[in-house]
Amino acid sequence: EPEVTQTPSHQVTQMGQEVILRCVPISNHLYFYWYRQILGQKVEFLVSFYNNEISEKSEIFDDQFSVERPDGSNFTLKIRSTKLEDSAMYFCASSGEQAISGNTIYFGEGSWLTVV
C-alpha cells in the first residue's frame, strides 16, 4: 500500500536554529497537510496545501513556519527560529481529494522534534 514517508524520524535542535522537516506524500495525491502533536496532547492542524499554495493555516502557523513543494515530490515544513514550545511530533499527510469529500487522509509516521 502506498504510504507517506517522513524524514528525519527524530531531530534534536538548539533553540533559535532553523529546522526543515521533509515529507514525500503519496504520488498521485493533490492535497498536503502538516499537523503536530505536543507530547500527550491532541493532534493539531497546522496547514493545508493545494495547487502549490497554502489553502488554509491555523493560528499556530505563524511567520516562523513555511511550507514548500520544491520539486513535485517532496513537501517540506520549515521552522525558521525554533522555540522550546515547538517540541512536538510533526505529521505530514496527503489526500487525493478535499477533506470535505470524505476521502481518507493518509498520515506519515511523524518527525519527532526536540528543541533544547
Added chain:
Amino acid sequence: GDSVTQMEGPVTLSEEAFLTINCTYTATGYPSLFWYVQYPGEGLQLLLKATKADDKGSNKGFEATYRKETTSFHLEKGSVQVSDSAVYFCALPQGDDKIIFGKGTRLHILP
C-alpha cells in the same frame, strides 16, 4: 464551529472485554466521520470511517455507526485484545480542506 468531543481516557479493560469509546460531534450538515488509531511509537492510521448518516464503518473487529439523531459516532468492539492498546481519535472535516481531531482516548488492554 465544527468540533468533536470524545470521552476522556485512559480506558483500561481486560482482554476479551467489550469496548465503547464515545464520540459526539457538532457540525453543519452531515460530514463524513472518522476514527484514527495511533499505536505506541507509530503515526496515525485510519481505522474506519462513515461518509453518510446511518452508515456503519468497520475494520479489525471495530465498528462505529453514524447516528445523526444523537450526533454520535461511538467506537465499539466486542472482544478487545492486548494488541488493541493504542490512542483512538475521532475526527471530522472542518471546512473544505482539513480534518480536526478529538483529544484522543488512550486504551490499555490487560492480559
